[in-house]
Amino acid sequence: MYILGISAYYHDSSAALLQDGRIIVAIQEERLSRIKHDRSFPQLAILKCLETAGISIADIDLIVYYEKPFWKFERILDTVTYHIPFSFPQFSKAIPLWVKNRLWISAEIKKKLKYKGKILYASHHESHAAAAYYSSGMDNAAILTLDGVGEYATTTLSMAEGNKITVLQEQNYPHSLGLLYSAFTQYCGFKVNSGEYKLMGLAPYGKPVHQQKIYDHLIQSYSDGSYRLNMKYFNYSEGLNMINKKFIALFGKPARHPESEMDPFYIDMAASIQIVLEELVLKLVECTKSLTQKENIVFTGGVALNCKLNQKIVESGIFKNQYFYPCPGDAGSAVGAAYLGWHGYLQKEKTPVVHSPVYIGNSFSSAIILEQLDQLQIPYTVSENTTAIIAEKLAAGRIIGWFNHRMEFGPRALGNRSILADPRKPEMKDILNEKIKLRESFRPFAPIVLEGAAHELFDLHPANYDTMMVTAKAKPGALDLMPAVIHQDGTARIQLVSKELNSKGFELVEAFYQLTGCPALINTSFNIRGEPIVESPIDALRTFLYTDIDILVFNAEIMLEKNADTEKLKHIIKPVNYAAD
Amino acid sequence: MERFRVFFQLMKYLWTRRKFWLIPIIVVFVFMGIVLVISESSVVGSFIYTLF
């Protein structure tokens, strides 16, 4: 039995395919359409899912959409009405979108996919929670979901037992920690919905001097974990901005102009909001504990992408085990929707999780890649034993584009569409930021670390460190061994790699370890600024050609070095200009 | 046809949510949406600029 989950129209569209209780493939639309954070109907992703599974749309038994459209529409009209007469900009922007597509999602699905079966609708936060819980492999857990806003809910506490998820409490729009963080993102000159992680990366460089001001004016926190935003300072309910004049007057400086020189004032602002967020969420986690009395917590929703916050949750020790779903944003909800079709609607029992919730994208076999390379007449070498060769090249300071079988699902590249480099050289961070990724110099890089060696180098707690969702404090030896991946505050957003999870990635790091004594590599996503992570061999070739990546490796077998021949390719594969994110 | 089904479902939804005051607004917009979508998919469609 096949169930298709769809997430579309708000942030990142995606599609996920479930077969008899197991997610077999999930893809984000942005990877295929090559538009970062693409939110259009995920037609390409759906077709690719079907193709990967080898089925057609006629084989799909159920389609589940990740939220309740009417409920959301009602919230928007409610908000608009509440803010009359100031909400006209909001109204005139939202209504056309709703009248044209969003209300007619069922008609759209049926028409675009030529689908004739049943369509179901799960609620937004339920989809988030389901994606995380059913992927976690836990049998019972408390679930904390925090995001910008779903239909009405912005924060939900749920409890999961067996195949059943029950929502216990929720907080509603406009009181939202996600939107609060986004407001500061905008204030500090980054793009809302995509610049939040830059704000997080900036935080360790500053001092939280505005913390008290935020508590005094912007947010009231209650002892039971709930909170209330002071809407006088925010504009997102009426207008098209997150913040208003009062917000600017409160802090005394106008919003930072995007791409302008970074003023220490905004760095302190980033540090302040990060601390406030951490304190408020820890309160929520405590409340979740006292309400559910569970030992496990699953944390998801867009706010869960804040890996520094996740570190605080892990270190607090409030729960015995924690699980951070690797795709907690709206893209991951397609997985949740599909799961809800199976466990919620069909009431099926849970099946043990057998594979990682990350490596579930589409793949290209070596035969197909060779055929494409032959067509382009590029010289390459094929070898069974590339990992040893690549490890040597890495140790010699070369930068590797690593393209390996199934694409990752979620915002992080976890060793299948990655750029790898030597973490022992401190200058590697600047080289990667400036020459390869073409992005801001303050942004840190994350290491991929051998699971067996990680305990000696990092403070680890019971959580899933395999998906770069949590930062860990580096032990003294780590900074000397791998200075390029330790951030300003002495932490690293590590990804533990094991043979079972990613055999080729493991082999490579292992080979590098044997050679150099350093059990880690720099792992950053295979893309440049503003570009979605590469999906196909051609995307990889393009990024390889127009950046300073030295060697490109496909499926740990096929190797391409940059030379005069690859330069000629520039006539065939043209660069694409991506808007800065 | 699907669109009319959605329309009736929406009316039913508003009824159960006791949001009667939203009905006239939604009727206007839904009607507009249906007219636009139908006209866009017909022969005349290519001569009407996609409004939104």
Add this chain to the structure above:
Amino acid sequence: MPPTNFFQSIWAKKIRIIDRFYFSLILLVLAVLYYRSRYISVHVPFTEYQWEVYTILFFLVSFIVIDFWGDFILKCWLTVSGLVGKLIFYGLMIIVYFLILSPVFFIVHLFTKKKEETSSNWSKKMYINKDYQNMG
């Protein structure tokens, strides 16, 4: 949508021969209707307005045949009708917003009591529709 995008998107639009053909056909139908309504009561021999018919047919055929001419006319039409459409649409939005929504707003606010400040912001009165088949 900013105005520049509106004009750009129209002039960048690709117009197919079939579009030009349909457009001419629609104009022809309109022309026929016009003459039928004008000369319906009195019998006028065809020769009397022959030259008008031929001029119209000439233009219609040239819309279809000459690439530049047909494109230009169609794009002009799209611009004008688009602008009028936008005006009507925004007019409608303003009417709905200020004439329907606003009075409702005041009535609703008259009857709803303001939520009192409490020591918690959790909401327990949740609306969760467990019926997965329902869109709301």
